[in-house]
Amino acid sequence: MATLNTYLNFNGNTEEAFNFYKSVFGGEFLVLQRYKDSPGCEGMPLSDQEKLMHIALPIGGNILMGTDITNPMPPATFGTGISLSIDATSEDEAKRLFNSLSAGGTVTMALEKTFWNALFGMATDKFGIQWMVNYDYK
Template sequence: MQVQPYLFFEGRCEEAVAFYREHLGAQVVMTMRFRDNRDAGKGGDAPEGCSLPAGCEDKIMHTAFTVGDSMLMASDGMCSGKSNFQGISLSLTASDEQQAEKYFDALGNGGQVQMPMTQTFFAKRFGMVQDRFGVSWMVLGGVQNKPA
């Protein structure tokens, strides 16, 4: 069994994935746009709940990408322009303290630092940041007691 994060960027998915590619080394596995919906434009009605505002045909219906060994999935959702990622954070464990600082700084560029990078009892570097897309991240480097 796997549990994978699925992020709804409400119209900014392509921009977010490009940002993660540049700053976290994300690799896109696949992308499907709303215009690729097999029912779109063929006289068939989209399944209930799958309709979207006019002009969103080029937005991302589904994408899958990796960050390190982790698979994430994402969409533009209903293209509302109002992402809401409350109650969840993604945890990014870097290979060392310097890499953690680099990731933290990149994610914080245009975002908001929630807890500055500091040393903790569980990691040499730990900080919390919300990126420019509203996704909260917990960044760790130099983990001192790796979970069992």
């Protein structure tokens, strides 16, 4: 079976966002590549050369990846079209993840026990990314 990983586009603050995600989930970056270190990017504006061309952070068995959008690409837009869903391994982990991801952002559904026998909540982080945190009670 193929592996599905998540790739996020940001408008110049990918490094800040991924340092935040690293503080939430732990781990080390698999890749952190700037445009200035990539062949064919020598002619880019100097302001874009320090931006991230690619970054990757393993989370569980998946990889969260990202990039800074630069010209001539259109800017990244954020909306309600997608949410990232995290299945925690314990109630304490769900609380920690939810509180960390929602810090500086907006809680759209408080983390609470649900009728489907789970601890569940939704938040948009301070970078505009929507998260769903879930812990299924056994």
